[in-house]
Amino acid sequence: MARMSMIEALRSAMDEKLSDDASVLVFGEDVGFFGGVFRCTAGLQEKFGEERVFDTPINESAIVGLAVGMAAQGMRPCVEVQFADYVYPAYDQITQEAARLRHRSNEQFTCPIVVRMPTGGGIFGGQTHSQSPEALFTHVAGLKVVIPSTPYDAKGLLIASIEDPDPVIFLEPKRIYNGPFYGDHSGKSVPWSQHESSEVPEGHYTVPLGKAVVRQPGNDITILAYGTMVYVAEAAAKQAGVDAEIIDLRTLLPLDLETIRHSVEKTGRCVVVHEATRTSGFGAELIAEVQEACFWHLKAPIRRVAGWDAPYPHAQEWDYFPGPERIAAALKLAMEE
Amino acid sequence: MTRQTKLNFPHPPARPDETPDFSAIDIPEAGILDVPPPELKAADSHDYAQGLIRILNDQGDAVGPWADYIADREDESLLQGLRDMLKMRAVDKRLLNAQRQGKTSFYLQCTGEEAIGGGFQRQLEQGDMNFPTYRQQSLLIAADYPLRDLMGQIYSNACDPLQGRQLPIMHSAREHGFFSISGNLGTQYVQAVGWAMGCALRGNGKIAAGWIGDGATASNDFNSALLSASVYQPPVVLNIVNNQWAISTYTGVASGQSKTYAERVLGYGIPALRVDGNDYLAVVAVSRWAIQRARNGYGPIAIEWFTYRAAPHSTSDDPSAYRPKDEALAWPLGDPVERLKTHMIKRGIWTEERHAQSEAELLAEVMAVQKEVEKHGTFVNPQPISPAEIFRGVYADMPEHLRRQRQEMGY
Numbered sequence: 009m010a011r012m013s014m015i016e017a018l019r020s021a022m023d024e025k026l027s028d029d030a031s032v033l034v035f036g037e038d039v040g041f042f043g044g045v046f047r048c049t050a051g052l053q054e055k056f057g058e059e060r061v062f063d064t065p066i067n068e069s070a071i072v073g074l075a076v077g078m079a080a081q082g083m084r085p086c087v088e089v090q091f092a093d094y095v096y097p098a099y100d101q102i103t104q105e106a107a108r109l110r111h112r113s114n115e116q117f118t119c120p121i122v123v124r125m126p127t128g129g130g131i132f133g134g135q136t137h138s139q140s141p142e143a144l145f146t147h148v149a150g151l152k153v154v155i156p157s158t159p160y161d162a163k164g165l166l167i168a169s170i171e172d173p174d175p176v177i178f179l180e181p182k183r184i185y186n187g188p189f190y191g192d193h194s195g196k197s198v199p200w201s202q203h204e205s206s207e208v209p210e211g212h213y214t215v216p217l218g219k220a221v222v223r224q225p226g227n228d229i230t231i232l233a234y235g236t237m238v239y240v241a242e243a244a245a246k247q248a249g250v251d252a253e254i255i256d257l258r259t260l261l262p263l264d265l266e267t268i269r270h271s272v273e274k275t276g277r278c279v280v281v282h283e284a285t286r287t288s289g290f291g292a293e294l295i296a297e298v299q300e301a302c303f304w305h306l307k308a309p310i311r312r313v314a315g316w317d318a319p320y321p322h323a324q325e326w327d328y329f330p331g332p333e334r335i336a337a338a339l340k341l342a343m344e345e
Numbered sequence: 346m347t348r349q350t351k352l353n354f355p356h357p358p359a360r361p362d363e364t365p366d367f368s369a370i371d372i373p374e375a376g377i378l379d380v381p382p383p384e385l386k387a388a389d390s391h392d393y394a395q396g397l398i399r400i401l402n403d404q405g406d407a408v409g410p411w412a413d414y415i416a417d418r419e420d421e422s423l424l425q426g427l428r429d430m431l432k433m434r435a436v437d438k439r440l441l442n443a444q445r446q447g448k449t450s451f452y453l454q455c456t457g458e459e460a461i462g463g464g465f466q467r468q469l470e471q472g473d474m475n476f477p478t479y480r481q482q483s484l485l486i487a488a489d490y491p492l493r494d495l496m497g498q499i500y501s502n503a504c505d506p507l508q509g510r511q512l513p514i515m516h517s518a519r520e521h522g523f524f525s526i527s528g529n530l531g532t533q534y535v536q537a538v539g540w541a542m543g544c545a546l547r548g549n550g551k552i553a554a555g556w557i558g559d560g561a562t563a564s565n566d567f568n569s570a571l572l573s574a575s576v577y578q579p580p581v582v583l584n585i586v587n588n589q590w591a592i593s594t595y596t597g598v599a600s601g602q603s604k605t606y607a608e609r610v611l612g613y614g615i616p617a618l619r620v621d622g623n624d625y626l627a628v629v630a631v632s633r634w635a636i637q638r639a640r641n642g643y644g645p646i647a648i649e650w651f652t653y654r655a656a657p658h659s660t661s662d663d664p665s666a667y668r669p670k671d672e673a674l675a676w677p678l679g680d681p682v683e684r685l686k687t688h689m690i691k692r693g694i695w696t697e698e699r700h701a702q703s704e705a706e707l708l709a710e711v712m713a714v715q716k717e718v719e720k721h722g723t724f725v726n727p728q729p730i731s732p733a734e735i736f737r738g739v740y741a742d743m744p745e746h747l748r749r750q751r752q753e754m755g756y
Contacts, residue, residue, distance in 0.1 A: 033546075059546055065576060070535050070569035077539025077553070080524070081474070083546070097565065104529050105536065111738045113517040113525035114507045118741070150739050173741035218744065262744035 012208040013200040014185045017159035018048045018124075021166035022086060024212050026056045029084060032170060034061045036071055036088030036124075045090055046126060046185060068098035072123060076105050079175075080117045086170050089125040092179060093139045098123070106175040107150030122169045122176045127155070128236050128283050129315075129329055130183035130193070134322035140235075140284035140315070145177045146261045146293065152217055153261040155179040157238040158205035161258060164215030172217060181235035189236055190243035191332040193325075220264035222271065226253035229277040229342055232268060232294050234260065237281045237330070244335030250343055260290055268294075269301045276307040277342045281335055286314035308345035311338040355597030361665055365675035372677050375399035375624075376409020381616075383638045385646075390616040394607035397619050397651060400626040405687035411630040418629070420694045422467070426625050427689065429463040429487045430682050431704055435711040436486065437656075440499050443715070444513075444660045448723035449499050451513045455480045457623065457655030457673060458588060460681035463487040464628030465554070465584070468636050469522060472551045476524045476537035479514050480586070480654075481556055488521040492714040501730065502722035509730040510738075531557060531564030534583065538570050538645075541579035552580040552639045560591025562606055563599045571613040574645035582635045583615070583647040586622065588654035593667040607649035615645050622652035623678040625685040651678070732756060 012020060025032045034049055034056075040063035043050030053061040064071050068089050075085035089095045095102070102123065109119040129138035145153045154169055154176055156162040162180070169176040183189045187199045200206035223238055228251040233241045238256045245252035253271050257264065272278050278298055280291040291312040298310055313330045321328050358366040378398050381390070400412045437454040444452040455462070462483030466475070475484050485495055497504025499513040507517060517525035524540075527533060537555030544551045555570060562585060574581055585606045589596045603609045607617035620631045628650070635646045655673035657664045669675075689695035722728030733756035736747050743751075 065572055067569050067572065069565055070573045073532065073535030073566060073569055074539035074542060074573055077476075077536035077541075078543040078546075080536070081540050081543045083543050100529065100532055101535075101566075105527055105532050108527070109525060110741070112507070112510050112515070112527065113519075114510060115738050116506075116517050116519040117525050152740075262746055265745070 009207050009209055011201045011206045012159045013187070013206065014156070014159045014162045014180070015046060015048050017163040017208045018166055018180065019050065019052065020208065020210070021163040021170070022049065022052060023055070025086070025167060025170045026052065026060055028212065031083045032060070033078065033083055033085045034087070035064050035085065037064055037066055037090045039063060039088050044088060046182065049088065068094055069101055072098040072101040072106065072121070075121045076101060076109065076119055079119045079121045080109065084120050084170055086122040086124065089123060091137050092125040092127040092141050093136045095123070095125055095141065099144070102145070102151070102175070102177070103148045107148050110174065111150060118173060119175050120173050122166070122178050124178045124180060126182035126185070127179040128181045128183055129320055129325060130189060130236060132322065132325055135319045138320040140282065142179055142260055143284060143288060143290045146290055150174065151261060152176045152259065153179070154217060154259050155181060155235045156258060157181065157184065157235055157256050159200055159208050160205050161215050163208055164213050165217065165258065167212065168214040168217050171214065176217070179235065183236045184239065188239045191240040192243070215258070217259045218262045218264055219259065220255050220257045220267040222253060222267065223256040224252065224254040226251040226275070228252060228275055229279060229339060230255060230268070230271040230275045231279050231281060232257060233281045234258065235283070237283060240330070240332055241281050241335055244332040244339060247332050248336035248339040250339050252339065263297065265297055265301060268298060272298055272302040273305045276305050278306070278310045279335070279338050279342055280310065280312040281314070281330060283315050283330060285317050286312065287317050289314050308342045311342050313338045355595060357595035357597070357668060359669050359672065361667065361669060363669055365669045365672040367675060367677050370677060373397050373399070375402035376412065379410045380414045380634065383641060383643050385616045387611045387614045387616045390611060390618065391608070393618040394611055395605055395619070397621055398627050398631055399621040399624050400630060401624045401684050401688055405684065405691045407626055407688060411627060415626065415630045415633065420692070423685070423689055423694065426463060426467065426629065427682070427685050427695070428703065428707065429467070429483070430459040430625070430685070432707045432711065433459045433463065433483045433486045434682065435704070435708045436482070436492070436495070439711050439715050440496070441660065443499070443723070446725065448719065448725050449501070449513050450724060451660055452499065453479055453514045453659040454656035455483055457676070457680065458586065458652050459483045460625040460628045460685070461586060461622045461650045461652060464625050465632040468629065468632040469554070470551070471522070472549070473522050473554065474524055474540055474551070475522055475554045475556065476533040476540070477526060477556045478558055478561070478586070479526055479528065480558070482514065482516070485516060485518060485521060485523055488518070488523065490518050490521045490523070492711060493718055494518070496715055496718040497721070500718060500721070500723050502718070502728060503730065504718050504721050505730070508734045510734070530561040531566040534570035535566045535573060537583070538573045538579060538581050541581035542577055545579045550640065552582065552636060554582045554584060556584045556586065558591060559585065559587040559589070559596045559606060560594060560599050562609070571610060571615060575613045575615050578644040580639040580642070581645045582639050583610070583645060585647065585649045586652065587649050588652050590654045590658070590668070592658040592662060605649055607647060610647040615647050617647040617649065619649040619651055621678050622650035623681040623684060625681055626688070653678070
């Protein structure tokens with residue numbers, strides 16, 4: 009066991025897979041010699057050589073397109089898109105090629121790729137370094153969509169993703185790369201080393217895809233969250249003084265409906281939280297599934313707290329970010345109804 | 346001195362009811378370009394990228410250094426090449442007919458382009474991989490892909506290796522070196538480069554071949570593929586089939602002021618050759634040279650196959666609305682089948698009688714398979730594939746939500 013930040017845990021996962029599987033490759037913009045703008049791949053090229061870990065031109069469509077061709081013949085590329093906001097040129101390759109190759113070729117060809125990308129805001133990144141595009145991928149049959157919230161999960165989920173036989177979109181909440189974030193941007197940031205979930209085993213382990221986890225047990229209300237918002241929700245529940253059960257979804261597609269259903273049937277109340285814009289966001293899907301599965305157990309309408317339906321602003325970041333106050337207000341409302 | 350700024354909108358040389366006019370196309374004589382060394386660099390390939398490699402002259406003789414380059418070819422391989430093209434033509438004819446009879450939803454012929462896929466495929470080895478567009482079925486014919494599988498895909502019946510998942514003509518035949526066609530344009534060009542990078546990393550001695558049309562050279566992934574190939578130098582042959590038309594859009598809309606597509610490739614630092622795609626011998630010679638070059642570690646190479654799309658874009662298209670009806674007949678580089686036939690007769694290994702006989706035999710072979718495959722169902726006489734197939738293979742293991750949806754559908 010070692011204390012690791014999420015960045016170190018992700019690097020450890022790639023290190024592990026590069027070591028034990030010669031077909032694993034890591035590439036993307038700035039990931040080779042430099043080790044990535046967030047340092048996730050630091051030292052990997054030096055250790056494994058540039059045939060395994062290398063830099064690419066600034067062309068996301070090529071990054072994913074090359075990965076599709078490599079994966080189809082049996083390699084396992086784990087590629088980085090520098091920011092989720094840059095993924096759009098690769099959207100064609102992801103949605104129409106990677107996601108459908110197994111199905112359309114009747115399994116003659118498959119596409120075991122991982123597309124890693126830092127997601128979400130909270131770093132004063134403005135419109136093009138803060139987006140949360142998960143719903144654009146959960147809408148696509150054939151993809152898996154993963155988002156960790158702890159260093160332990162980050163490593164275990166990334167290893168599981170690289171070993172998965174199908175394409176995985178691996179979203180990395182960049183606000184919590186270096187420590188958990190409880191929504192108070194004015195306070196001192198807490199490093200992962202002071203958080204118990206930064207205990208990360210050396211060597212190989214997996215966290216299974218498609219399994220949510222109850223991050224905080226509670227009885228009065230269920231909060232569905234993922235990524236950074238798991239911690240913000242924790243702070244909000246404390247602030248609202250409610251006995252909330254917080255579920256960290258970890259994998260958005262396929263969704264672990266059983267864990268959700270079990271919790272909502274117990275609490276009878278539910279609030280959904282995400283950073284992404286509200287309209288047609290993943291929260292809409294969650295609410296639809298929860299009401300269909302748990303309608304007769306519900307004591308109040310399901311609330312959602314999300315980013316406003318506007319482009320992610322720079323200077324007004326904390327007016328935009330769905331912070332603890334907004335979540336606490338939604339929790340209180342749901343409790344009163 | 347100034348000029349008024351004015352936009353340019355390219356137009357084809359002739360529209361319907363006008364006389365076909367290819368006078369602007371420069372056709373160099375056959376046999377004037379030499380065979381470059383395998384280490385050819387982009388900077389030294391301007392003559393090949395701007396010229397046109399041709400072996401068969403107007404009299405049907407094989408002339409020049411490229412003819413010498415393939416002089417070791419047995420007569421049998423020419424007979425095989427002609428058979429491939431005749432078989433392709435018979436398959437296209439019968440499947441077009443099937444679409445007209447309502448037996449399938451869609452078809453798309455490769456008339457006039459049979460030499461390109463046929464001649465190229467015969468130079469590949471088992472384990473090499475094509476990333477074709479939807480007009481490269483001639484690759485499958487020359488790979489001896491079973492007609493039963495090919496036709497089953499068109500009818501989406503029990504003989505369909507893809508079990509109804511794909512639009513007719515979007516074949517996938519891994520064992521025959523034919524990658525699954527997505528139906529998007531351009532996207533698979535860069536995948537070919539990725540596949541070739543995999544070959545190099547594994548050191549397995551195999552190569553990849555990307556295919557793109559003149560129209561799709563405009564797509565983003567044309568740039569993605571060429572740049573990646575230039576950067577990483579994998580064993581890939583990047584084919585550009587310039588057949589003059591992208592549905593109704595004239596090739597000038599894709600080329601802009603560039604004279605040739607091969608020339609455009611040179612800017613990426615990749616050598617490129619421009620070839621008469623209706624000259625079977627030129628196709629064979631240049632394919633062999635390019636494939637060997639890639640396999641022997643000299644890096645990527647591009648080929649512009651200069652040809653003409655004699656057929657409509659697809660069965661959903663009516664070219665008489667945008668080009669002269671008889672334009673194909675006016676194509677200055679003729680018809681690939683006729684040209685090879687003329688050469689073989691002149692060479693003394695073929696006759697008009699044997700040609701007619703061969704056409705009839707191949708048509709009969711194709712029709713016999715077609716009749717058999719149609720027994721398994723057509724759009725007129727459907728024998729549906731199980732709807733449960735929709736859910737199989739979306740993922741390696743079916744997730745719970747798909748299982749629920751399949752049950753909801755009743756399976």
